[in-house]
Amino acid sequence: MATSQPQITPELVAQHGLKPDEYQRILDLIGREPSLTELGIFSAMWNEHCSYKSSRIHLKGLPTSAPWVIQGPGENAGIIDIGDGIAVVFKMESHNHPSFIEPYQGAATGCGGILRDVFTMGARPIAALNALSFGSPDHPRTRHLVSGVVAGIGHYGNAFGVPTVGGQTRFHTRYDGNILVNAMAVGICRTDQIFYAAATGVGNPIVYLGSKTGRDGIHGATMASAEFDEGSEEKRPTVQVGDPFAEKLLLEACLELMASGSVIAIQDMGAAGLTCSAVEMGAKGDLGVRLDLNSVPIREVGMSAYEMMLSESQERMLMVLDPSREEDAQAIFTKWGLDFAIVGYTTDDLRFRVEHGGSEMADLPIKELGDEAPMYDRPHVETPKRPVIRAEDVPAPASLRAALLQMIGSPDLCSKRWVWEQYDHLILGNTVQRPGGDSAVVRVEDGPKGLALTCDVTPRYCEADPYEGGKQAVAEAWRNICAVGGLPRALTDNLNFGNPERPEIMGQFVGCLKGISEACIALDFPIVSGNVSLYNETLGRGILPTPTIGGVGVLDDVTKSVGIAFREAGEAVILIGDTGGWLGCSAYLSVMHDREDGAPPPVDLAVEKRHGDFVRGLILDGRVSASHDIQDGGLAVSLAEMAMAGGVGATIETLPQGPAHAVMFGEDQGRYILAVRESEAAGVLDAAAKTGVPVLRLGTTGGHELTLPGGDRISVDELRNAHEGWLPAYMAGVATEN
Amino acid sequence: MKARVTVTLKTSVLDPQGKAIEGSLKSLGFDGVSNVRQGKVFDLEVAGDDRAKAEADIKAMCEKLLANTVIESYRVEIAG
């Protein structure tokens, strides 16, 4: 073992985020004191991000299989089979903390990371989505964070060349100190052209591809520590900077290389770059790995083994190559102007050995690095149930008309056009349903298949009742897919929570997961990939529990998909599902009364399934001209969105029983609004009755106004001004500060 | 008073632009060129003739807007 290494002091161990008992575990495992490089390697492998030590035990229980699932959690991304030999590869990942520190680069590199996860498996990305949670609009940093994050996501996706077709954007004071940036990428490949991380064969070359290694994002605390910092600017940790140009070249080079048949295994370098990727490739393939850092392409002089092993420089890949194809591989990468270097080879000794400057810097048992990582069953307490709020006890607005305008002009319900117009959502020429509706729909190559894609969660509900909130997040994703005519197939999740060492937070996590699992099982909607982000907490205040669900659905004939827009006058407007006027925990309560109390609406999964299947059936039979699910803001907001989208109004003659404001703004689940040709109306109502689906004809489309019972009339233009106004005005408000 | 602010990336921060430009210069035949890094300049005028105050104000502008001090450093020059 190399000498001239600093003493491993308790402080140094602590700076590496390792608890004393975890360090003891290391000593027992290797039977000696680790070198500094080894300590760094352990800290990378055993941190929450890589080892999932707080969440693993609970994630085990998730439903992850179905006949169409090719690859569940555990690889770079999940994979499903959509028929005709086509596989869909997708995953969602967070870049929360980096985006709070440097919003533009943080969000950009987040997109880069998730795109890499997808094309590492051999898939060409065809769509991206993003779910964003920001602090209160009044918070001094919010504006700066919004503009930086959106510009960063836009720049990376636009330059890379993937359409960003959907997502969510919310504001809540509980994110003031911890914003959430969850990015999702979706790609396609042939089912027989999928690539995995597991290395095979002894003595095969391990190749480094992509950009050079610098001191990007190296473990802050450690780098700052006096021992080997020499206080020099050079060595201080630096924010990762994304280079979408390099990523685009890496994509093309990798796909070309994969097609040439010379790739045995491939793994992108994400968090703790070289360390995690090399260990994973070896461990998954039951092989040892020997790295020679002298041949790692570096950007800065005098980088230590420690720095190279922990660097998070972007746009890099590790690959096990068929030795006989070395020249062709090299040629492809030279053509694309990317670095290509053989940095090691596979061995049969199940050791992870790292050499630098002629001395051995690390020699560790490769499987134990992952398998023996700590796993905690942290104490958790259930979130106390909240009382159900009766609609009668919630004040009605002076004017429904004014209330609706205020609702659709509120930060969470307003149009997010300002966001998605900064994203190229049309590139590739396959975007059939654009941002602004329920799910986005993208055609798969030249068709006939299409994918329905959405991101959903209602953190308000999860905070009030994690179990119901977890169910609801999955149910809403399912609904958003059914609403465009898609068959929900599988989902990816991004579980964002506070500090798991606090039993209440762990209770939220466990509760949400229970709800999510039940919904996945009931809706035949397995989880194939995901990501956990914990410790989203400032000064002891955690974020709202935010388990973002990324749903993927399939249309066998993409031409059958429908959007939310009323297009024709004289069509029947039909409500699907029961309306009880549930105002507890609703957007109405928070927007109009600045209250977030009460139990959230319960989700009946059997009902969700029945209604979703019914609506999808009608759409695929070509009997529906517009369709929208009912979510935040209730019936009135959904009606307004349908009128605004098509510039066609509607006259509503009939409403469900109950207090008007509860009926208009209540958030009962399992509901949709459909527009169908008058000639279809009777048949649709009849079919619903036969299937046991509650149905009610609300009125008829037409004109340029939304007319409510009792005579309230709002012109589509007035609705649009309220809906489109808030975000641009807010962003134009004051200059964004760094 | 006229002033110039020069904003450059901190040394160890990746500069993809500089990298691409260097590559292009080389392919145009300028082989001897190396370590190309790109930065920004802002030319601006500030009212008043209190040099010290101007300098302080411009520093504040850099901290608040002109430079992203997480990844960039800046220099302020006040013209004669």
Next chain:
Amino acid sequence: MKARVTVTLKTSVLDPQGKAIEGSLKSLGFDGVSNVRQGKVFDLEVAGDDRAKAEADIKAMCEKLLANTVIESYRVEIAG
């Protein structure tokens, strides 16, 4: 040899970025600021120690690539 190239928009060309930045600075309370113009700097190294040749080469780089002489002008400084 180290050198710095400064590229600025010709005065006749209006500068949307400069204008926007000026607006932001004003709304941040820097009322006295005016005529904000944004430009670029390139720091680079050239091989050899023939100052004149270096200067000529770098001028050529500007003409060929670094500046778009339709809208930009440039200045070359060679560090002592």
Next chain:
Amino acid sequence: MKASVILFPGSNRERDAARALKHASGQDASIVWHGETSLPAGTDVVVLPGGFSYGDYLRCGAIAARSPVMDAVRAHAERGGLVLGICNGFQILVESGLLPGALLRNNHLKFVCRMQHLKVERAGTPFTNGYTDGQVIEVAVAHGDGNYLADVETLERIEGDGRVAFRYCDAEGNVGQASPNGSVNCIAGIYSERFNVLGLMPHPENFIDPLVGGTDGAGLFASLAKAAA
């Protein structure tokens, strides 16, 4: 029609362009690497596709404009061959001097992707004989640097010679407030002096299919196919 789509590092709408060309002509376009020094024999139309060649670093299109293949493209244009530059392709054309002026950052400084009406200022060119004079079409823009600018004399010449191909306008065809980027005279695209080179910021290549936003872009490629036939 024999079309060649030039592939620069960072181009990302080359497939979209090739698809539109094939849709119009039934023939596959050849994808030509930027390092080539000649075009495939018999090339009728050269297309510089959209994207972020060289990451848009330095200036959009600046580095690509100096790549080897551009000499061949220049020669093709001098022979009177047809050249179409879309978005980043337009930026490359101005950077390479094949078209006058420059494309600056959008006046609002943000990337903008949205549907946009265009007025066909001049039908009957090899690029627009599928349209009528003054026809209003709807396609999309998707760019951060589409703010066209030229000095006064150049601008007068372009306008005087009727070399403005498309202007941004509203649904009724009113030019004025409709520019998504602040470009002078709402210019969305211009021709070379001989009308054989066209550069435009919007993306007709993504509008060839009623299922995906309409077919208003198809006319441009149909025109090319006709001209080259």
